[in-house]
Amino acid sequence: xxxxxxxxxxxxxxxxxxxxxxxxxxxxxxxxxxxxxxxxxxxxxxxxxxxxxxxxxxxxxxxxxxxxxxxxxxxxxxxxxxxxxxxxxxxxxxxxxxxxxxxxxxxxxxxxxxxxxxxxxxxxxxxxxxxxxxxxxxxxxxxxxxxxxxxxxxxxxxxxxxxxxxxxxxxxxxxxxxxxxxxxxxxxxxxxxxxxxxxxxxxxxxxxxxxxxxxxxxxxxxxxxxxxxxxxxxxxxxxxxxxxxxxxxxx
Numbered sequence: 001x002x003x004x005x006x007x008x009x010x011x012x013x014x015x016x017x018x019x020x021x022x023x024x025x026x027x028x029x030x031x032x033x034x035x036x037x038x039x040x041x042x043x044x045x046x047x048x049x050x051x052x053x054x055x056x057x058x059x060x061x062x063x064x065x066x067x068x069x070x071x072x073x074x075x076x077x078x079x080x081x082x083x084x085x086x087x088x089x090x091x092x093x094x095x096x097x098x099x100x101x102x103x104x105x106x107x108x109x110x111x112x113x114x115x116x117x118x119x120x121x122x123x124x125x126x127x128x129x130x131x132x133x134x135x136x137x138x139x140x141x142x143x144x145x146x147x148x149x150x151x152x153x154x155x156x157x158x159x160x161x162x163x164x165x166x167x168x169x170x171x172x173x174x175x176x177x178x179x180x181x182x183x184x185x186x187x188x189x190x191x192x193x194x195x196x197x198x199x200x201x202x203x204x205x206x207x208x209x210x211x212x213x214x215x216x217x218x219x220x221x222x223x224x225x226x227x228x229x230x231x232x233x234x235x236x237x238x239x240x241x242x243x244x245x246x247x248x249x250x251x
Contacts, residue, residue, distance in 0.1 A: 002188045010130045013141040014180045020148040021177035024156025042150040044233040047217035048240025053143030054209035061136045079207020108162040116179040123183025128201035
């Protein structure tokens with residue numbers, strides 16, 4: 001059974017990640033072109049953080065705890081496949097850049113449903129990470145939160161362009177983010193019935209982090225061939241890796 005400390009750390013972490021859904025409000029005073037420039041560097045930073053979170057934190061902890069086996073590598077591959085399927089079936093797409101007008105409410109609600117499921121998975125990942133150790137949980141939380149910032153800003157822009165009021169867009173985004181608590185509770189409660197549930201969840205999380213960074217985030221960076229922009233994107237990407245790497249000194 002998870003300790004009281006694990007519950008507190010996990011709940012606070014998910015609350016922080018959920019509050020990221022309100023990040024869109026800070027962009028209201030920014031013009032489109034300026035926001036677009038800022039977002040691409042946030043996307044680059046998040047890509048580096050996700051990959052570093054997968055390869056420097058989650059995967060090493062799994063190997064140290066359970067050894068590297070065909071089971072773990074198969075679950076990582078399963079994670080990549082599952083995230084691919086989710087994106088195809090639910091039309092789940094991370095709108096990291098503000099979109100032009102033309103989206104209707106049905107598309108916006110589909111985005112919210114997809115984000116709700118995505119946030120549920122985030123909660124599962126954070127809960128399972130804390131079951132390994134507190135430092136691993138903190139690292140997973142930071143990686144998830146850094147990825148959420150550009151995603152939530154992008155989604156906020158889509159909702160506004162679809163006709164949602166600012167208050168309604170923020171409210172719906174926040175409500176969608178609360179499904180992370182469901183995922184967290186599932187992870188921490190199910191561990192009482194399924195031994196070492198983190199062994200099954202975290203490899204899938206590694207696959208998910210790799211898929212999101214490689215399929216959703218990095219392709220956005222390849223759309224900007226400008227030399228200066230590319231250099232700044234590389235710096236942002238490496239900064240995301242370094243931030244996650246620096247957490248290793250606190251473990």
